[in-house]
Amino acid sequence: MKEIEYVKKSEKRVNVLKSLDGEVKIPSEIAEDAQILQNHISKTLRQLREHGLIECINPEAKRGRLYRLTDKGKRIMGDLNG
Structure with a gap:
């Protein structure tokens, strides 16, 4: 399964990646x-x-x-945003 499909299957995964886009955060900040x-x-x-x-x-x-996005995570975010 392509990673973008994996991410899109869960609103939680999408929201976590969006939360970390350009940020470094602790789990409680990500959860919020x-x-x-x-x-x-x-x-x-x-x-x-x-x-x-x-x-x-x-x-x-x-x-x-x-936590932060990896390069792969940043590419996925680009695909989600674009």
């Missing part, structure tokens, strides 16, 4: 921006990481992990 319940954000972040669309830039941190 994407209007996803806090207890659902981890699963969505994991799915997007597994598909190489986002990355955690401080994976050693137990709290306050920071």
